[in-house]
Amino acid sequence: MIKKWWKEQVVYQIYPRSFYDSNNDGIGDIKGIILKLDYLKLLGIDIIWISPHFDSPNDDNGYDIRNYKKVMEEFGSMQDFDQLLKEVHIRKMKLIIDLVVNHTSDEHDWFIESKSSQNNKFRDYYIWKEGDKKNPPNNWTSFFGGSAWKKDLISNDYYLHYFSKKQPDLNWENNKVRKEVHELMKFWLEKGIDGFRMDVIPFISKDQDFNNLSKKELLNPEKVYASGPRLHEFLKEMNSKVLSKYDIVSIGEAFGISKDTMIKLSDEREEELDLVFLFDIVRIGRDNWIQNKWNLVQLKKLFKTQSNVDEFHWPTVFLNNHDNPRSVSKYGNDKDYRIKSAKLLAMLTLTQRGTPVLYQGEEIGMTNHNFDNLSQFDDLEVLGNLDKAMGSGISKKDYITHLNNTSRDHSRTTMQWSSGTKGGFSNGNNNWFLSNPNHDRINVENDLNNEDSIFHFYRKLLQIRKQSKDLIYGDYLDLDPNHQNIFMYQRVGLKTTYLMILNMSDSSINYNFDNLMEYSLEFSNRNTKPRISSKHIELLAWDALMFKK
Ligand code: TEU
Ligand code: CA
Numbered sequence: 350m351i352k353k354w355w356k357e358q359v360v361y362q363i364y365p366r367s368f369y370d371s372n373n374d375g376i377g378d379i380k381g382i383i384l385k386l387d388y389l390k391l392l393g394i395d396i397i398w399i400s401p402h403f404d405s406p407n408d409d410n411g412y413d414i415r416n417y418k419k420v421m422e423e424f425g426s427m428q429d430f431d432q433l434l435k436e437v438h439i440r441k442m443k444l445i446i447d448l449v450v451n452h453t454s455d456e457h458d459w460f461i462e463s464k465s466s467q468n469n470k471f472r473d474y475y476i477w478k479e480g481d482k483k484n485p486p487n488n489w490t491s492f493f494g495g496s497a498w499k500k501d502l503i504s505n506d507y508y509l510h511y512f513s514k515k516q517p518d519l520n521w522e523n524n525k526v527r528k529e530v531h532e533l534m535k536f537w538l539e540k541g542i543d544g545f546r547m548d549v550i551p552f553i554s555k556d557q558d559f560n561n562l563s564k565k566e567l568l569n570p571e572k573v574y575a576s577g578p579r580l581h582e583f584l585k586e587m588n589s590k591v592l593s594k595y596d597i598v599s600i601g602e603a604f605g606i607s608k609d610t611m612i613k614l615s616d617e618r619e620e621e622l623d624l625v626f627l628f629d630i631v632r633i634g635r636d637n638w639i640q641n642k643w644n645l646v647q648l649k650k651l652f653k654t655q656s657n658v659d660e661f662h663w664p665t666v667f668l669n670n671h672d673n674p675r676s677v678s679k680y681g682n683d684k685d686y687r688i689k690s691a692k693l694l695a696m697l698t699l700t701q702r703g704t705p706v707l708y709q710g711e712e713i714g715m716t717n718h719n720f721d722n723l724s725q726f727d728d729l730e731v732l733g734n735l736d737k738a739m740g741s742g743i744s745k746k747d748y749i750t751h752l753n754n755t756s757r758d759h760s761r762t763t764m765q766w767s768s769g770t771k772g773g774f775s776n777g778n779n780n781w782f783l784s785n786p787n788h789d790r791i792n793v794e795n796d797l798n799n800e801d802s803i804f805h806f807y808r809k810l811l812q813i814r815k816q817s818k819d820l821i822y823g824d825y826l827d828l829d830p831n832h833q834n835i836f837m838y839q840r841v842g843l844k845t846t847y848l849m850i851l852n853m854s855d856s857s858i859n860y861n862f863d864n865l866m867e868y869s870l871e872f873s874n875r876n877t878k879p880r881i882s883s884k885h886i887e888l889l890a891w892d893a894l895m896f897k898k
Contacts, residue, residue, distance in 0.1 A: 357818075367764055396543065450548070452517055478509070548602055618661055666704065758782075762782060861885055871896060
C-alpha cells in the first residue's frame with residue numbers, strides 16, 4: 350500500500366452559491382468562503398473542493414462555463430480567488446477546483462465561433478452532425494430531458510449536448526481541444542491549486558459510430574456515454590502532459606462507468622486518475638426521479654465491493670453532494686432520530702476505507718427540504734424531466750412527491766449558519782434560493798455551542814482518524830454482511846484493530862457477538878455505556894459504537 354496525503358485527508362465540498370453571502374446580494378461568494386475558513390479548520394477539514402467558480406451564464410449553476418480563466422462575477426474577482434487560495438494555504442489546508450471539460454457553455458467564445466459557419470476554424474471544437482431527414486442524427490437523450498441534439502439555425506446541423514442545450518459537448522477527438530484543456534489546467538495549477546474534481550470525465554470520448562441506443566440502453570444512457578473507446582488514452586495523455594508534473598490529487602466524477610472501467614481508471618499503476626466518485630452508494634435504489642426501496646444488505650455489499658478491489662485502488666466515501674438529497678434524510682431518520690442517525694452516518698463515512706468527502710451542512714445534519722409546488726424548485730433538471738415524468742403516467746403531484754426524495758435542490762438550499770432570518774446565509778432579502786425553515790433549530794451556531802452536537806461529533810471523529818494510520822490504512826472486513834439492520838465492520842491495522850457496530854434502525858436490538866470483551870469502547874453517539882456481556886451487546890436505535898483492540 351502506497352501512502353499518499355490524499356488518502357489520509359478529508360475533503361469538504363462547498364457549493365459556493367449556497368455557502369455564505371458576504372455582500373448581501375443573495376448569492377454566496379468567494380469572500381464568504383474566506384470568512385468561513387476558520388470554521389472549516391476547527392471542524393478538521395484538510396481539503397476544500399469548490400463547485401465551479403468560473404464565468405458562466407448559470408444555466409446549470411456554473412457547470413456551463415463561458416470563460417475558464419475568469420471568475421464568475423457574482424462570486425467575486427480573480428483577486429478574491431487568489432486571496433482564497435492564499436488563505437487556505439496559510440491554514441495548511443488545500444484547495445481543489447471543479448474541472449468541467451466534457452462540455453462548455455453555448456456562450457463560450459469557442460462555441461460562438463464554432464456555430465458561426467461550417468468553415469470556421471473552431472467548427473471541430475464541438476460535435477456537429479447532419480440530421481437524419483427531419484430527425485436528429487440519432488436517438489441519444491439528454492440528462493435534462495429530450496434529445497441530446499439541437500438543431501442550429503445557421504447551418505442546419507445538429508450539435509451534441511448530453512446535458513442542457515446550453516452545454517454543448519466538446520469534441521475530444523480534436524487535438525486542439527485537448528491542448529486547450531491541458532493549457533487551462535496548467536493556468537490554474539500554476540496558481541498553486543491542489544487538484545481537480547473532474548465533472549463527468551468518463552463521457553469525454555464519444556463512440557464515433559454514433560449508433561442509436563437500444564431500448565434498454567435508453568434507460569441508462571450514461572452507461573454507453575461512459576464507455577467511449579478513447580477514454581483511457583485521453584486520460585493517460587492528460588496525466589503525462591499535466592497531472593504528473595504537479596503534486597496534486599485528481600478525482601473523477603465517474604457517472605455511468607462499469608466496474609472494469611473503474612478498476613482501470615483509478616489503478617495507481619495505470620497513471621490516469623487518483624480517485625473516482627462512484628454513484629452506486631449515493632444512488633442506491635434510484636431510478637431517475639424515483640427513489641425505490643433499498644436495504645442495508647445491498648448497501649453493505651456496495652461498500653465491500655469498492656473497498657476490496659486491491660491495494661492499488663483507493664476509494665472515496667461520501668453520502669451527499671450537490672446532485673443528491675441529504676444523507677440524514679436518505680440513510681438516517683431525519684424525524685425522530687435526526688441527531689443520533691446523523692452521528693451514525695458520520696461514523697460510517699469517516700471509518701470506512703477511503704478518502705471521506707463531506708458536503709456543506711452535513712456536519713450539522715441538514716435535512717431535505719419539503720417542496721410543495723414545482724415553482725419552488727430551481728434545478729433545470731426538474732422542469733427538464735417534467736414531460737418524461739408525465740409521459741410515464743404520473744401526476745404532477747406524484748412527481749413532486751418523488752422529487753421530495755430525490756431532487757438535487759435538497760442539497761442546494763442555503764447553508765444554515767444561525768437561527769436568524771434566512772438562516773444567517775445573507776443579510777440581504779433577495780436570496781437566490783430557499784433556506785430550509787428548520788434553520789430555527791438546525792444551524793451552525795447551535796451546534797458550535799453544544800458539545801454534544803453533530804458538529805462536535807464530526808470534529809472529534811476527525812481527530813481520532815487523524816491520529817491513527819491503522820484506522821486510515823487498515824484492511825476492511827464486513828463481519829456480518831447479511832444482517833438487515835446492523836452494519837458491523839473491522840478495520841484491521843498493523844497494531845490496532847477497530848470495530849464499528851452501527852445499528853441502522855429505529856429499534857433496540859440485543860445483538861449476539863462473542864469477542865467483544867477483547868475490545869475497549871473508543872467512541873460512540875450514546876450518553877450511556879452500552880451493556881455488554883460475554884455473548885451479547887444491547888444496542889439502542891441508531892447506536893454507533895467504535896471499539897478498538
Ligand atoms: O453531474 C453529472 C451527473 O451525474 C448528474 O448531474 C446526473 O446527470 C443528474 O443528477 C441526473 O439525475 C455533473 C455535475 O455534478 C452536475 O451538477 C452537472 O449538472 C452535470 O455534471 C453537468 O455538468
Ligand atoms: Ca454575494
